[in-house]
Amino acid sequence: MRVAFKKNISILTFILCLHISFINGQNKIPQIQLEKNQTSSVYIEAKIDSIIAVLTLEEKIALTHAQSKFSTEGVSRLGIPEVWMSDGPLGVREEILWDDWGEANWTNDAITAFPALTCLAASFNPDLSGEYGFSLGEEARYREKDVLLGPGVNIYRTPFNGRNFEYLGEDPFLASTMVVPYVKGVQKNGVAACVKHFVLNNQEHLRDKINVEVSDRALHEIYLPAFKAAVQKGKVWSLMGAYNKFRGQYTTHHKILNKILKTDWGFDGVVISDWGSAHNTKEAALYGLDMEMGTGTDGLGVSKKDNYNYYYLANPFLEAIKKGELSEDLLDDKVRRILRLVYRTNLNPNRSLGKLNNKEHHEVARKVATEGIVLLKNEDNFFPIEDKKGVTIAVIGENATRNMTRGGGSSQLKPLFEISPLEGIKTRYKNATIIHTMGYESGASAYNAALPATLNQDSLYVKAIEVAKKADIVLFIGGLNKSYHQDTEGGDRKVFKLPFGQEKLLNGIYEVNKEVGFLLVTGNAVEMPWVSKTKGILQTWYLGSMAGHAIADIVSGDVNPSGKLPFSFPKKLKDNGAHSFGETSYPGDGVNQYYKEDILVGYRWFDTKKIVPQYAFGFGLSYTDFEISDVKVNQKKYANKDQIKVTFNVSNTGNREGAEVVQLYIGKHKSKVKRALKELKGFTKVYLEKGEQKTVTISIDASELAYYNTEVSDWSVEKGTYYLYVGNASNNIIKKIKFDLD
Template sequence: MNSKKALSKFSKIALIFIFIFLKTPDAFSQKNHSMAHENNAVESKIDSIISLLTLEEKVDMCHAQSKFSTKGVERLGIPEIWMSDGPHGVRAEISWDSWDFAGWTNDSITAFPALTCLAATFNPELSGAFGYSLGEEARYRKKDVLLGPGVNIYRTPLNGRNFEYMGEDPFLASKMVVPYIKGVQKNGVAACVKHYALNNQELWRNQVNVEVSDRALYEIYLPAFKAAVIDGGVWSLMGAYNKFRGQYCCHNELLLNKILKKDWGFDGVVVSDWSGAHNTYESAMFGLDIEMGTGTDGLGSTTANHYDHYYLATPFLKSLKAGDIDESVVNDKVRRILRLMYRTNMSSNRPLGRKNNQEHHDVARKVATEGIVLLKNKNNFFPIKDENITIAVIGENATRSMTAGGGSSELKPQFEISPLEGLKMRYKNATIVHSMGYATGPSVYDAVIPSKLDADSLRVEAIKVAKNADIVLFFGGLNKSHLQDCEGADREQFNLPFGQDELLNDILRVNKNVGYILVSGNAVEMPWLNSINGVIQTWYLGSMAGYAIADVISGDVNPSGKLPFSFPVKLQDNAAHSFGELSYPGKDYNQVYKEDILVGYRWHDTKKIAPLYAFGHGLSYTSFNITDIKVDKKAYTPQDKIKLTCQVTNTGDLEGAEVVQVYIGKQKSKVKRALKELKGFQKINLKSGGQKAVEITIDAANLAFYDESISDWNLEKGDYIIYVGNASNNIAETIKVNIK
């Protein structure tokens, strides 16, 4: 077909669509009407089902029947609900009554990068692809609920579970979580956003009571959950282990009944974290719908933890029969559970799912390469060209599996390409020699089990290998082990474990040409930074880790990741740690968030404490200019949108991507404020010499603060400063605007 005919055919099709919409100007309202009609039909079906259920059947639907499933009602054809961890990949099949693996041979999956890496991409579109691919794998494994994503705010770099979350900024987390949720749920699998709320440390997570101001709660710790519910339409939500204002979060009247279900209109299911329920009356009355994990051995060794003894099991049934709790309470829970089923395992148009296919591997690699952050690059140490050189690869993290361990986010991938493998496949002409240099123990609890390998021998061998190399790549950082990046405990040190600092200094004495490849989900102390030529933050990258790391080190991919949290110089520079024991980890299991709203870069900016690396920081192998920055007008009403435009130019020699970041601060505010807060961003890919106009729109109403005096949002009038740059500490220009 020639171009004219093709154009003609396209034009006819376009005209047909235009005609349809002209004839039916309310096409979109008709679609909304159709959806409303469908929802009403589902609610009517749910009403009819509830009327057929016995009280015992209703209660049975509100608690677990195994480690990861709840009962259906066989006589009515109502299916069981099957859940699975986690946010980075579908967990291996777990036994019915214990935490042992079930031993299946067909439950291997694609391991996707950890959510810190996804957040570092600053690419919501890519987050949608991540969620969709993960949802396909969950659907293939016949899961109804995927327990993720996590959006708890990065408050302290010691939190063992930070790698599962989306960083320190509520706006970034909100923008990244919504497409992830929508992507998962397109597959008829419910995302389960977690851990609601204030689960910002693993130490004492089952006992600690968190006290935080309403302002910090609404401005910092709730926005990503709110976005998940209102913008993402998430179908389920998991409560947190900790207490908030004296009440456990899994049955918390303020968090669940008032804020989540009433204020936000959440119509989905609240699931307890495993063993997160503690009381029958509160579980029934304060917002919990499905209780999971109470009693960790199921039927394994005793009847004491039998599923019928859960708080929302026999004790709940007795309270209902005695009239202590009205039947409308269990009916509401069952209604939500059935609604979840009509969206998942009782949906008539559910796709089949896929796993371990090339498209999923491509998405995993794309997320990994876009999320890797180039922190330092002295004298263009990176990229390392493929030449006849000797590269010493030092460190256990070059070969250690980073999909195992970590707690509930552990994975069983079909394959995992290690960094060493990736480098060897990429650098065909180089001589690559690996030396472990340091070693951890043999298990995921190796932080407390010493390695059987001799540390001195490893150190001597590493120094020898480094001395004879042209370039040293030191693969260090943390791993997904107990007391590191792992569920169930926090880190006990901010510096690097296993003698890495000392080993690195020894290597620098024999070879100055060293680059550090940091594998972690957390910030670490870097006392050796000035002596290192380059630093790359690589996160936990899953199945495609080695390929992605080699892509960036070689320059086959130009790094474009930006830090989703601040790196303090020393631990005391972090806000949570600057106020002493009561602020972290707490005193007598009580904790006060004394830094209030000044989390992360807000603290560094406002208190003028320079970070080691700032939120939003990330270098490139090319260079960019952000120019011609302007807004559409100088004064706005609360109903207006602030339209900011700028030109981004790639002034370097390579194609690359830059993230324009827009922060806004209030001058002369009547309340305490951060100097500035992220309110908009956009990622732009440009060829060498390319230029692109960027427009970022910000609702003026989103500049409001949470006013505790009126228990509502309040938009101050007056002057605001807009900061535009490519990191929180690298601002190209400021503009003053006025809110009327």
């Protein structure tokens, strides 16, 4: 009995010691939530240190990979919340089921659909980009999202890329300038922007297999600047990897790119994989991937392939650390970044509550749309069209009524409403008679599948010609749509010309009615041999919830168009730099792809090779006239640390108010390295009343004239003679000034 008693005493003592240790451990657990005055970076970093110290290895691992399609685990015992994400560079996506891509069919997840980012870029208005980002961030916050998966800043290299409509155009300076206020606007709401896709994801065809070979100069001068601006100037909190390879290694966990991002640029946020872009545990651990999403398609499945716990950063990472194959320090760095994200978002005590579908958001969407619509042609002042009795306007084309917020892949939306062009025109035009017919049909939109048309195309054609005969004016509303092999994720375009028999239909309409205006609804350039068959052309993009009202604003003249093209429209496909070198340049040989045009992307190619585009980068007409005059620079010679100040007058010499975008390009004369003829280095949008003149100054740091010097793997400013070009389009320069840089 005595022996048994002593044994029981020993057991009780051991249990008591464990209990005391547990209590002491609990007492060391830090307070997770912050007060409003505890949000300094120093305080938060100290807080993160204290949390990492009490996390188990398993709890750390759980933070680094998905638990559902759009969320990651928190730490429930400490009160660290989950992280919830949403697709949405153009609006917050509808709720998705936990483990597959099916819609959850909620009744309270409808949102404001904002215009595509090509339209935002076409506004050339950084302040408006900030309003766009803030409004979008408010909607994400109201929907209780912590990370908004956008904006996209991949460069427009080819008009075949299915996702160009999600991006900010062909020029790195324009994209860099527009992305910074967007990011800041989103993050003012305590929601992380997630700039994507890092990097060289410039096509959808074979995007998860293709290996991109590109020079260091093109990488740093063309494809990285917008990401760099988002990181260093926008202070973006998260960044998404890309699907493709670069020099043989997947970009989501890439040795070179990780050094550029986290060491050279000092990025302190979270790198999130694109959904399924992680491929290797060791590389993901070593080369910068912090949060792995979408690797499996059925998280509750029993197979190792599809279970969340068998993601590359899940159990395989855990086992590698336990075996000593990978350092726990690698994991701690990822956890630190994730906790930093959490304190910036869902543990931020100063976070707003957000707003959804309010009047202000609709007004921002409409303003972006009207400022982004580009007037490409206006023969005999075809636009604006007056609303008067006795005039019959025929609206012809599928895109007059087609929903453009559904489809397109991950950017698809569930807006509270979407005003079609036809509805907007009918609402605005009270006196004129509006008649409508479809003209052609393309089939419903579906992901990774081109569905056939269901209506008789010949009958639609005949009806359209009959309607055109009855009208005084025809508005043809066509272009592309969000279907497979059009403007959509998952597949590139197959042809450069207008699809679905539109050119034939347009020619037929022109035979019976010469008063034709084309409203081109696309996110991409198209071949335009039919320009002469129109009197007016408006590039209207994908405009979201307020599409129809914005289009009617421009067509009627209630708003004067001021948009400028953010990418070049080539006359034929081979005029585009990427396509001029054949299949090895685009789309690649199935394994590798070589960016043979190098740094000469977009207008840089057209300028340098002396190729005349259909419509140039930066081009856009107005209903009024402007004059740029008295262009001056503040010096004739500059040092590397000087600021180049360009001053000029802008006058509205027409009959109504309007806005002109003055563009400033600079080119190096007789450079010792290959250079484009000129590069965009500054722009400003000037609003003027009828007869008004303003004096404007654009300032550029001379150091911004640097090129990426591959001999030293750094930026170098070349001394010598430069030329400054001022105009209102890349091919419409009104003043050229010579200066020297010593």
